[in-house]
Amino acid sequence: MDMLLFQLEKNGDKPLYDQLYSGLKDAIISKKITVGEKLPSKRKLADFLNISQTTIEIAYAQLLAEGYIMSKSRVGYFVEEIDDLPYIQQEVTAIPSEQPKKKSYVIDFNPGSIDIDAFPFQTWRKYARDLFDNTSKELLLTGAPQGELALRTEIAHYLYQSRGVVCNPEQIVIGSGTEQLLPMILRLFKEDACFALENPGYPTVHRMFSQYKRKVFPIPVDDEGIVIHELEKTSADVVYITPSHQFPTGAVLSATRRAQALNWAAGSPSRYIIEDDYDSEFRYTGKPIPALQALDRNDKVIYMSTFTKSLMPSLRVAYFVLPPKLLSTYNDVFNYYSSTVPRFDQHIVANFMRDGHFSKHLNRMRKIYRKKHDQLTSILENYFPQIQMAGEQAGMHVLLTVEHTLSEKQLQQLANDAGIGIYPLSDYRLDRQTNQQAQFLLGFGGIPVQQIESTIEKLMTCWHIKKQPTSNSQ
16 A cells, blocks of 8 residues: 555644544545555554554554454454445534523623632642542442432531531432432422422522423512512422522521411421522621521421532532431432532542631631622712612622613613623513513622722713712711
């Protein structure tokens, strides 16, 4: 055969053996090398191309494994006859994605953003490095179905100390995010069970209920949280709520409403509450409020939380705590389940918590977010009464109400045109009704504290809202 059929790029990104394999395969497919033709010996081809015989051997071995060539002992390699080739590689035509590209902004008030500059990389790296060692080789195997016992134990201790949640590790199930765990919870109830959701609320949660064809009752929210009297008017069996810091309004469920919710759940054996405690670590006024589960005396609350806000969204570690009454149902339904979170990641988090670094990190982040929160609210006060705030007691976003002649959508468009990401409350309404007032979620977690003042000024400038003059007392 002619050994000048192709060229090798010795300084290219693709390995030489892969280039040689691809060149020979393409030549065989296109019939440039005929069936039965003998390939050059490894030594001759290596000398001709000025590469190692090992490179030739690897390329020939791959062609042999895929059936493009055959080997005759002590004779050499020959092109095999192939009747039906699986495919001939052609240039792939890009298919445009139907999913819209995520918008990028110069300033982004996304309520899901966190402060990425304060993460303890050095400490985290140490725990990761210590785990990836021969002494941890058992972590290469499948672990406990509900998640690693070490992590579930640390979570149980943390929940008791910080949220008043009483549970044991056997009640905890670890999974890769709310998007995976919530559908698991739905399967613990009969197919004709009805659910209630806060309105406004998480659009993703509503979509999950819809995808699983579950009947949903939207329940209104006011400044005391979900309106339990409206819940009582429905035939719902299970209600999903965010009592510590309602998303997206920021309302904290009042003590009266908490008692009403627990009494509602206790009113029927089929009723339960799903408590999503998504950012309870960050509270800026008063004492920490115990979780609803901590007040429950009838085992009616399924507690959910995640490390998204406290550590990082990309970690994809979340968990739920099942009441003892639902454990047997869970074990029957999910007897095949295997935790979707890598065991190494689980042990990094467990060791990080065990040695007190999680508590230290949370204390540090509370100070950082409190400083941002205080800076944000102080600046926004300069724009009262045209700008009003709500939900500022906790969490990493506040709810703005804007008194303006323009509509919510028009104000959003003005902000977007100025390179500012702002998120209307109407986007979170389950009934998709437009707000009569213009209201927006203003996330501050991902904005550096020294930039908060300038970002607010830019937002107000594009909305043509001016600071109110301060009155000087005589």
